[in-house]
Amino acid sequence: MDHEHPEVTSATDPAAAELALVDRARNGDVAAFGELISKYERRVYRMARQITQNDEDAEDVLQEAFLKAFGHLDSFQGQSKFYTWLTRIAVNESLMKLRKRKSDRTVSLDENIETDEEPIVREIAVWDDNPELRYSQEEIRQILDKAIEGLKPIFRTVFILRDVEELSTEETAEMLGLSIAAVKSRLLRARLQLREKLTRVFKRKGEQILGYAK
Amino acid sequence: MITCKDFLRELNDFLDETTDPVLRAELERHINECPNCWVICDTTKKTIQVYKGMEAQNLPEPVHERLMSMIAKKKPGCCGGGDTH
Structure with a gap:
């Protein structure tokens, strides 16, 4: 035994x-x-x-x-x-x-991005808890696809690898031939841009979208 | 004194829980006092969660079948025709 x-x-x-x-x-x-x-x-x-x-x-x-x-x-x-x-x-x-895809002018992953540039936040509104539960799987998929579609390839690729595939910052940087700082900067922009797009869909009913007071 | 700009700059590391404890405590103090940054932090966290929770769609059956039949015709080490990356 x-x-x-x-x-x-x-x-x-x-x-x-x-x-x-x-x-x-x-x-x-x-x-x-x-x-x-x-x-x-x-x-x-x-x-x-x-x-x-x-x-x-x-x-x-x-x-x-x-x-x-x-x-x-x-x-x-x-x-x-x-x-x-x-x-x-x-x-x-x-x-x-x-x-x-020659017609896509935004495909360069090597595009120079100022990493020191301040991230932009325009819209703020509280979401419901688990807002995705208000939708069917198919509806939520369409909402998320549409939001991510609006991101530049450089942002969405970093977001997908880090936050969907759950690779580390180092693995993502190595895979895309980017510096760690570039991955972090792009990830922050991607997260904030998606957050803004989804806020328009997921904000709590009656909640106003406010500008960000700096 | 942490400002909203400082908080945004640190948001990634804050969400990924990679900030050092001293800075994290200051950031937490800031969001407890700043409703805007609290909302930004909460909704960004939910954004990540909702994408993480998205289930991969089933492949259309013909796509799966075509892939399987292509692999069945190959032997390891004799195909691909490109770099191994």
């Missing part, structure tokens, strides 16, 4: 179980890679769609990201989580899609 059962431990440890799947996929087990796809495809697609704001581009990104991941599993060292590694590939693919 006191004997240890490493195989049981491994099976119940999600990280070890995932590494085992990656190993099997690396050795040509397509079904194992299929399990990784099923686990992460929705998140990759959501991220790609939020960055590119386009369904077709998101599908292309999804396919390219998984194909490249499958093709380069040997280069996955297991030092980061598989999803972080996959995210890096998907983000690069998403940014390439954005850069290919």
Whole structure:
């Protein structure tokens, strides 16, 4: 009864179980890679769609990201989580899609942004607690998509990686080739801009939107 | 003495709970006395929460099927055609 059962431990440890799947996929087990796809495809697609704001581009990104991941599993060292590694590939693919869109004049992630510039807050109103509960899943998705769509790609990409994908500031900076200060500055602007857009929807009924007294 | 501008500048770290304890105490004192900054802080926190809580949509079935069939035709190490990043 006191004997240890490493195989049981491994099976119940999600990280070890995932590494085992990656190993099997690396050795040509397509079904194992299929399990990784099923686990992460929705998140990759959501991220790609939020960055590119386009369904077709998101599908292309999804396919390219998984194909490249499958093709380069040997280069996955297991030092980061598989999803972080996959995210890096998907983000690069998403940014390439954005850069290919010549009509979009705001796609540069390298755009010079004054990090010392004061953040702007124009509208202030109290929200209900859990305002999203007033809406269906589909409605809330549309509200959030519309708000994020209005952000410049440089802001929304940082926001998605930090606040939706929950990567660290350092991981985000490294992934996007930005400084830590640039990530922090862009994240603050993204958060405040989204807050303003959502305030127009989520403010408590009867609550006035006021200007910010500095 | 923390001003509203100071508070906004520190908002990210305050929300991410990465400010040092002394500064955090000063920031907390400020929002307890400044209704505008309290609202900004509260609604920004809710903005992040609502995005974090957003469930990823199910993939359209044809998208999933196309992806699976592309992978099934490949073998590891023989596809991708690009950088490994």
